[in-house]
Amino acid sequence: MSSPGPGDLSRTPLIALVHWANKALQTDMVLFAHRAGHQGVKQAHNAVFATLHSTPQRTTDMAAAMGITRQSMGEIVRDMVALGILDMVPDPHDGRAKLVGYSEEGLRVAGDGFAHIRDLEQRFVEELGAEDYETARRVLQRVTEMLDADAAADV
Incomplete structure (x- = not known):
């Protein structure tokens, strides 16, 4: 008996598995933030x-990196500024632009989140085994590179 191959409708497509894994990870991050006291x-x-990591960035650059509109990222940033997680300051190289960076509270929220990511990755290693975890990372990276190259070729 052969194992299912690509396009076999009897198994879940990779795109769905990646979507559900991403959704579960993002939900986990929010639930963790709430448990850590970051209710907003x-x-x-x-x-x-x-x-956004340690260096302030323009909203437009952040939007492009995430593949969302500048308006959507702007709305998210404004919400996070209102919550005290982000600060906006004038861009010293362009008076018309603003740079987004973490506030003191935002550094705490992000720091807690990055610590949780490290804990999650350790849990994945323990649950899956180091070899399978590294294989999963390599496969996802390669899928991303393949599809990004395809998209770049179409431009």
Whole structure:
């Protein structure tokens, strides 16, 4: 008996598995934030946490990195500024632009989140085994590279 192959409708497509894994990870991050006392964190905020690290950035650059509109990222940023997680300051290189960075509270929220990610990754290693976990990471990275190359070729 042969194992199911690509396009076999009797098994869940990879795109669905990746979507559900992403959704579960994003939900987990929000639930963790709430348990850690950061009640205002929403799932949409993950778009900022995924792109903003230690250096302030323009909202347009963050939106492009996440593949969402500038308007959507702007709305998320404004919400996070209102919650005290982010600060906006003038861009010293362009007076018309603003840079987004973490506030002191935002550094605590992001720091807690990054610590949780490290804990999650350790849990994955323990649950899956180091070899399978590294294989999963390599496969997902390669899928991303393949599809990004295809998209770049179409431009």
